[in-house]
Amino acid sequence: MFGFNRNKIKEGLTRTRNSVFGQITTLMGGGDIDDEMWEDLEALLIQADVGAETSMELIETVRERVQREGIYRAVDAQRVLKEEMQNLLDGYAPSKIDEHRLVTVILVVGVNGSGKTTTIAKLANYYQKQGRRVILGAGDTFRAAAIDQLKIWGERVGSTVIAHQENADPGAVVFDSLKSALARKADMVIIDTAGRLHTKFNLMKEVEKLKSIARKQVHGAPHETLLVLDGTTGQNALSQAKHFKKAVEITGVVVTKLDGTAKGGVVLAIGKTLEVPVRFIGVGEGVDDLIPFDSKAFVDGLFEEV
Amino acid sequence: MFESLQDKLQGVFEQLNRRGRLSEADVKLALREVRMALLEADVNFKVVKEFVGRIRERAIGIELSKNITPGQQVVKIVHEELLETLGDSAPLDLGGKSPHVIMLVGLQGSGKTTTAAKLALHLRKSKHSPLLVAADTRRPAAIEQLKVLGRQLDIPVYSEDSSVPPPDICANAIKVAKAGANNIVILDTAGRLQIDEALMDELVQIKQRTSPKEVLLVADSMTGQEAVRVAEGFDEKVDLTGLILTKIDGDARGGAAISIRSVTGVPIKFLGTGEKLNEIEVFHPDRLASRILGMGDVLTLIERAEEVIDEEVAERSAKKLLEGNFNLEDFLEQLQQIKKLGPLNKVIDMLPGMGDITKTISTDDMEDRLKRTQAIINSMTLTERRNPKILNSSRKKRVAKGSGTTVQEINQLISQFRQMQKMMKKLRNPRARQNLMNMFGGFR
Ligand SMILES: Nc1nc2c(ncn2[C@@H]2O[C@H](COP(=O)(O)OP(=O)(O)OP(=O)(O)O)[C@@H](O)[C@H]2O)c(=O)[nH]1
Ligand SMILES: Nc1nc2c(ncn2[C@@H]2O[C@H](COP(=O)(O)OP(=O)(O)OP(=O)(O)O)[C@@H](O)[C@H]2O)c(=O)[nH]1
Ligand SMILES: [Mg+2]
Ligand SMILES: [Mg+2]
Numbered sequence: 001m002f003g004f005n006r007n008k009i010k011e012g013l014t015r016t017r018n019s020v021f022g023q024i025t026t027l028m029g030g031g032d033i034d035d036e037m038w039e040d041l042e043a044l045l046i047q048a049d050v051g052a053e054t055s056m057e058l059i060e061t062v063r064e065r066v067q068r069e070g071i072y073r074a075v076d077a078q079r080v081l082k083e084e085m086q087n088l089l090d091g092y093a094p095s096k097i098d099e100h101r102l103v104t105v106i107l108v109v110g111v112n113g114s115g116k117t118t119t120i121a122k123l124a125n126y127y128q129k130q131g132r133r134v135i136l137g138a139g140d141t142f143r144a145a146a147i148d149q150l151k152i153w154g155e156r157v158g159s160t161v162i163a164h165q166e167n168a169d170p171g172a173v174v175f176d177s178l179k180s181a182l183a184r185k186a187d188m189v190i191i192d193t194a195g196r197l198h199t200k201f202n203l204m205k206e207v208e209k210l211k212s213i214a215r216k217q218v219h220g221a222p223h224e225t226l227l228v229l230d231g232t233t234g235q236n237a238l239s240q241a242k243h244f245k246k247a248v249e250i251t252g253v254v255v256t257k258l259d260g261t262a263k264g265g266v267v268l269a270i271g272k273t274l275e276v277p278v279r280f281i282g283v284g285e286g287v288d289d290l291i292p293f294d295s296k297a298f299v300d301g302l303f304e305e306v
Numbered sequence: 307m308f309e310s311l312q313d314k315l316q317g318v319f320e321q322l323n324r325r326g327r328l329s330e331a332d333v334k335l336a337l338r339e340v341r342m343a344l345l346e347a348d349v350n351f352k353v354v355k356e357f358v359g360r361i362r363e364r365a366i367g368i369e370l371s372k373n374i375t376p377g378q379q380v381v382k383i384v385h386e387e388l389l390e391t392l393g394d395s396a397p398l399d400l401g402g403k404s405p406h407v408i409m410l411v412g413l414q415g416s417g418k419t420t421t422a423a424k425l426a427l428h429l430r431k432s433k434h435s436p437l438l439v440a441a442d443t444r445r446p447a448a449i450e451q452l453k454v455l456g457r458q459l460d461i462p463v464y465s466e467d468s469s470v471p472p473p474d475i476c477a478n479a480i481k482v483a484k485a486g487a488n489n490i491v492i493l494d495t496a497g498r499l500q501i502d503e504a505l506m507d508e509l510v511q512i513k514q515r516t517s518p519k520e521v522l523l524v525a526d527s528m529t530g531q532e533a534v535r536v537a538e539g540f541d542e543k544v545d546l547t548g549l550i551l552t553k554i555d556g557d558a559r560g561g562a563a564i565s566i567r568s569v570t571g572v573p574i575k576f577l578g579t580g581e582k583l584n585e586i587e588v589f590h591p592d593r594l595a596s597r598i599l600g601m602g603d604v605l606t607l608i609e610r611a612e613e614v615i616d617e618e619v620a621e622r623s624a625k626k627l628l629e630g631n632f633n634l635e636d637f638l639e640q641l642q643q644i645k646k647l648g649p650l651n652k653v654i655d656m657l658p659g660m661g662d663i664t665k666t667i668s669t670d671d672m673e674d675r676l677k678r679t680q681a682i683i684n685s686m687t688l689t690e691r692r693n694p695k696i697l698n699s700s701r702k703k704r705v706a707k708g709s710g711t712t713v714q715e716i717n718q719l720i721s722q723f724r725q726m727q728k729m730m731k732k733l734r735n736p737r738a739r740q741n742l743m744n745m746f747g748g749f750r
Contacts, residue, residue, distance in 0.1 A: 043351060049530040052345040112553060113415030113526070113582065143581070144458070145451035154445035166454075195581075197556040232413060234348035234530020236558040257414060260499045262532045285414070285444075 031074050033066065041081075047266035049234050055101050055271055058084055059279030068255055086261045092277035095252060096223045097127075103181050104188045105214050105221035109207055109248060110228035111240055112195030115256035115282055116147065119228050120190050121153035122150035122282065122290035127304045128157060135184070137191040138163035139170045139210065150192050157287055160184070170194070170206070171213050178217045191222070198243035207248045224251050226279060232262040241270045256282030259289070267298075271295075315377030326370060328379075333365045336380045341531040347559035347598045350534045353568045360387055369493060369622045381599065388595035391564055395589040396548065396573035398429075399519050404489040405437075405480060407518035410550075411509055411540055414497030416665035417578055418524045422494040423455035424578065424586040429490055430461065437488035439479040440465035441512065442496035443473040452494055459583060462488070472496070480516055493518070500539025513544050520547045522575065527554045533562035541570045551594075552578030555585070559598050613711050632727060634691040638683040641676060658703065681709035682719055694720050 025144050038059055045055035062081045071077055097104055108116050114184045124134045137160050140146035147163045154161035162177040174191055181189045196203035214221040227250040229237050258264050258281050278293040310316055318335045337358050344354045364383050373729040400406045410418045426436040438456050440463060442448035449465045456463035476493055483491045498505035522535060523546050540546055551563050554577045563574055574589045683691060685708030690697055702713045
């Protein structure tokens with residue numbers, strides 16, 4: 001993919017590796033396959049937030065393949081499991097962010113506190129380092145000091161922030177952000193939105209409105225609608241992705257806070273049931289703590305021996 | 307979203323004879339469903355294992371009864387065990403010398419700052435005088451965020467420059483509270499990972515300098531399997547005294563509460579039910595237990611209903627209903643009452659076993675259908691409403707035209723209404739009525 005930093009992903013996932021998936025590796029490394037191995041494996045996947053259903057299905061698939069392909073060694077079963085896990089994450093259209101156009105518009109949505117604003121700062125930093133000129137739109141006019149928060153980030157990463165007053169219409173902010181991007185010949189606009197629970201009908205409608213305002217101003221905008229998921233979240237992340245996909249056609253996911261002990265296994269369930277690709281992962285609170293998602297590196301990283 | 311556990315168990319026990327005792331084999335099947343339901347609700351894997359073990363012990367050999375299905379019996383046991391694990395709600399400890407310090411801790415973005423303001427408001431309502439303290443010097447605009455909330459509530463916020471170490475800020479705040487006659491000090495600390503040694507040590511220092519009566523973990527109700535390790539990590543360092551579960555206004559099942567309770571033993575004190583500052587509730591174990599089982603938030607719904615529904619109207623239609631005199635006019639009245647409960651999707655979320663409905667039809671569609679149904683009945687004459695039988699095709703055409711609907715829709719409505727009438731007539735049989743009561747009252 002992009003200037004993808006393998007060490008960084010390894011570093012970010014070290015803790016994860018040390019715990020559950022590390023155990024899987026040890027578990028599957030030596031010896032032959034037996035029943036206990038499958039059971040332990042299922043337990044480990046569930047504890048990584050893969051979800052009971054997805055975990056069972058994954059294991060079922062691997063068991064079938066192991067049978068069919070006459071595999072008897074645990075290490076080979078591991079290879080098959082990795083392949084199957086990766087299958088759930090792969091095969092999606094590449095992000096439209098990297099296509100050539102005058103102005104690329106990214107809309108960032110998600111539930112409260114998932115890490116949207118911080119992720120936007122990281123994205124701005126990431127793309128500016130690639131030489132793009134990024135403008136940030138302070139579309140969260142609702143939460144206390146959300147505008148100030150984005151302004152501080154903008155200053156730190158060197159992006160202009162377009163903001164209105166607190167409680168102003170977020171639609172107007174989107175409009176102005178795009179207008180000023182066109183006027184200033186910026187190449188990218190990233191729009192922050194207020195956190196909203198996916199079950200709140202009116203708030204979801206509001207995002208739809210923001211999208212249509214963007215679309216009217218810039219052809220094909222927003223070119224990417226990113227759902228920011230908190231990596232600590234369990235099975236509810238699926239519900240979030242489902243609702244946001246249905247209401248506002250998210251085109252990608254960013255999973256944050258994977259620098260903690262959380263495993264982010266929910267990513268697999270989302271890939272499997274919703275076919276929405278993960279674009280980035282967040283591994284810290286600094287602007288450099290963003291990693292483009294790469295399924296092979298991700299799954300490899302999870303299995304790697306410490 | 308999820309099928310309720312009761313529905314699933316109903317399936318498991320369908321074949322079962324209703325006499326004798328639950329065998330080990332019956333229970334095994336049921337426990338599989340219980341296990342899946344708890345895992346889907348994000349209860350920690352190990353906690354589930356132990357929990358299911360307890361249910362097994364209680365369920366095997368249980369005597370089956372005529373009044374209540376085996377499925378309901380197992381759900382009842384599960385529900386009771388959940389209640390036991392969740393424990394009762396506990397008030398804030400505000401004993402001893404003033405000022406009482408409440409320290410909020412937790413992972414990034416869990417809701418600490420918002421909850422600090424909510425608690426301050428909650429306590430001021432009971433005549434306390436809180437001081438909010440901005441002890442998060444790390445997150446951009448965190449201090450400003452608390453200041454804005456304080457301004458909104460007209461509650462004082464103590465803050466210093468972000469270069470001052472948070473333990474110093476907190477210690478200084480206590481002096482200010484004493485001088486200014488604030489009897490409660492609420493510390494809003496920065497979000498941190500429980501494995502971040504340096505930041506966890508900072509919490510220990512804050513605790514040492516301020517001797518808080520309450521150290522509350524603010525946890526997101528959407529948290530997954532890691533809830534256990536997070537809670538353990540914080541508890542180990544700063545000895546938690548309670549838990550606040552936030553963002554419960556979504557559709558998360560909140561299994562994390564069970565996990566955290568199991569590993570820390572501290573009581574759940576409050577639930578955060580929205581972004582607004584008055585959206586905080588004292589914890590009710592029965593509600594959360596029902597929610598974890600996917601049984602909906604019936605209690606909340608009942609409370610809402612009590613608030614908004616005109617009791618006289620409700621009583622009148624209930625009586626008519628049972629007497630079998632229920633007509634379309636009463637139906638219209640009921641629809642109007644239902645609408646008062648709020649947006650349909652919210653109401654449905656609270657109903658047990660109704661999660662499935664939202665899977666198949668959108669609540670928008672239902673809202674729309676509700677409107678059309680109302681329009682149809684509104685276009686009928688009073689005589690037609692009282693006696694829909696007289697609706698011949700010319701009348702139907704008139705009603706369709708008047709309501710902007712179709713004759714087909716009117717036929718549908720009438721046939722649905724007939725079915726409902728039939729069902730109600732059946733309910734006049736006392737045995738059937740008892741069954742229905744068991745179904746709803748089985749968990750009290
Ligand atoms: N450890 C860690 N913390 C993160 C990460 N991403 C964001 N955070 C923290 O999570 C908290 C919430 O982040 P925000 O960016 O404010 O979240 P948001 O989604 O914009 O929140 P709302 O606008 O209130 O809905 C902050 O304390 C961030 O520093 C991450 O990848 N790792
Ligand atoms: N829907 C809902 N949103 C909530 C609730 N409690 C907090 N929030 C929202 O969650 C987001 C994060 O809340 P904060 O209070 O900033 O969280 P925090 O723990 O202080 O975050 P950090 O200081 O970054 O660690 C904000 O958008 C809040 O409005 C709740 O009960 N329901
Ligand atoms: Mg934000
Ligand atoms: Mg905060």
